Amino acid sequence: MIQKKICMVGMFATGKTSLVQKFVYSKFSEKYHSTVGVKIDRKQVEVEGTTVNLLLWDLAGKDEFQDVPASYLRGSGGLFYVVDGTRRETLEQLYALHEMAHETVGDVPTTVALNKKDLTDQWLLRTDDYDTLSDHGLHALGTSAKTGEGVEEAFLWLAAATIKS
């Protein structure tokens, strides 16, 4: 069995915890819980005939007072970025986050979840945003922790990428 450490990285209130909760426990809560420090969950998945034990480090989101601590990122097998599709700035600040993370952990597989896709009327991302992400070498996927859309796919894609890397 292979174990991989995956870090959930993103600005505050983008839905990192919700995505993990949906993926691991198939639960969704409308309530907002700010993560303090780090919360770790585990989910075992099968990708391409291999059992992978994902240890999901749900890190506290970055805000103006608090950076994502680099020490938590160390040793990550993959990074799971989360962007709030209804808040453009969370995408714009992602690039800086990515740069910081890249410095710490080097070239590891990443995926970007463009979250809260169920809120279609507030959705602010455009096609060229996907292109920019692609330019930065980031694979992106629309997700909704509420409906579960794209959640499983995003995690499985990253799991598969970590094995291949």
Add this chain to the structure above:
Amino acid sequence: MPEDGGKVDPLPEESDTAPDVKQGPSGLTELRRLLVGQERRRLEELERRLDELSLTPAELADKLPDAVALRTARDKQLARSLAPTLQDAFSESVRRNPQNIAHAIFPILGPAIRKAIGETMAGIVNTINRAIEHSLSLKGLKWRIEAWRTGVPFAQIVVKYALVYRVEQVLLIHAETGLLLAEVTAEGIPAQDADLISSMMTAIRDFVQDSFDAGSEEEGDLRTFEVGERTVLVEQGPQAHIAAVVSGQPPGSVLEQLQATLETIHLHFTNPLVDFDGDAAPFESTRSLLQECLQTVVATDRPTSLGLAPRIAWVVTILVIVVLTTLALRSAQRWRAALTVLENEPGIVLIEPERGWRTWRLSGLLDPAAAEPMRLLARMGLDTTRIEARWRPYVSFEPSLVLARANRMLDPPASVALGLRGDTLYAGGSATPEWIAGLVRSGPLPPGVTTVDVSGVTEILPPELAELKDEVEQHRIQFAIGSVTLDATARGVLDEVATAFQRLRGIAEERNYAAALNIVGRTDTTGSNETNRLLSQQRADGVSSILAGRGIPGAAMNAVGIGTSDPLSSTAATDQARINRSVSFLVRVTFGTDRGGTQE
């Protein structure tokens, strides 16, 4: 440059041309030779040497080890020359990347430090151990009291309190990723989510390091943290950490073992640790190493947990308990035995026996004629000074006491024995007529006696009376078979009997005695009993009337025919029949009035 002429060979060809100073070119040469000859020679010499010495790097690489070895064997010059360079190189290496050196010497650093610390601590530990042992023995006593008080088995109390520590779970964690490499759990401990725990532990450790060591040069380690009753010990290595979940109070030895195990793992699993990519399979074989860290230690495991003094205290306590129990048992046994003896003793009725701590209190009824209770108890070996007794007098109708009382009241001479059957007092033996008369006539009879029977008592007579009595009683009147006729011989005998009895009566009256003559008629065994009884009565009556005719008052005579019921005995059968066809005499002398035989 100083000249070294001794080593520079002269140049023969130039020496040969030296004299041709007049030739133009040769003069120049000569001049050159004079001016720079010395230097040229030196240059040429150096050139020659360089040609000889020129070594390529490859050749040097071949020769260097040998050369170093040769020189090292010869003297210490090489080491001295290299020392400053090596020091510089080392310092530079440490300055640039301290981790490399630290990682390289990690496996040897631990044991060395531990050894040094261990020796220093040994003395302190000894002292602490002694203190612990002392406190443990006190605890042991407390646990025993608790076990005794609550009824919970002692072993459970020991487990409750004496579990010094138990290493429940040991995790081997990859340092960089926080992923679990291997894990062992103690038997009977529910398996935890080791992979989550190891990640969480790594996160906590990262957090602690970030929080406390931000900006500081030294790396701080989270080595211990407590969760409820459990302590988590974390030992960190460059590539992996080892964490132990311990319940109870782990001693330093646990940490030492963790360190040693971690070093061993670093030594043998260097490559798998460095190349770790999430696959923990290569670390399966570390489980046996981790297994050794799982320990359960209870206080009673310590062989020396009970010192000499507490052990002696225990022995003394047990001895005291044994002695006290034995004494208590013996006391109870004596008490029961004493009660049994007193209860079985006639004339003693126990009402409220009471056994105190030191003294016994007895109370009840006591017949004055009964045995002295204290004497009975003293005979049992009891200390009568510790016995208090309060007796109320009473009269017991126990036969032995009735008899004892009779003996005391009647005070019989030694020749008389008293016996009791029912409520009749029987006297046996022999006594003077006076005593017998006194007994018969005695006023109140002893309690429990209604009748006195003195028929078994033979009178003891004064000699002259005894003589006459014998004379009378030796006579026997013989009859022919079936006859009542008294012949001349019989009458002659009766004359003698009458004379002797009359004399006896006379003497007896002087002494205020009364004499009675019992005339007993018998028959042989032929014929029916009724016939024989009548015949014997007729024989006795016949004798009685003859004696009356010779002056003996009828009142002094008592003729009785007993047939064959109480025969006289003889050795020969024919003689037996003959002597029983007879009348014999029995004289009774009583004091005062006529004796009735019994007193009602």
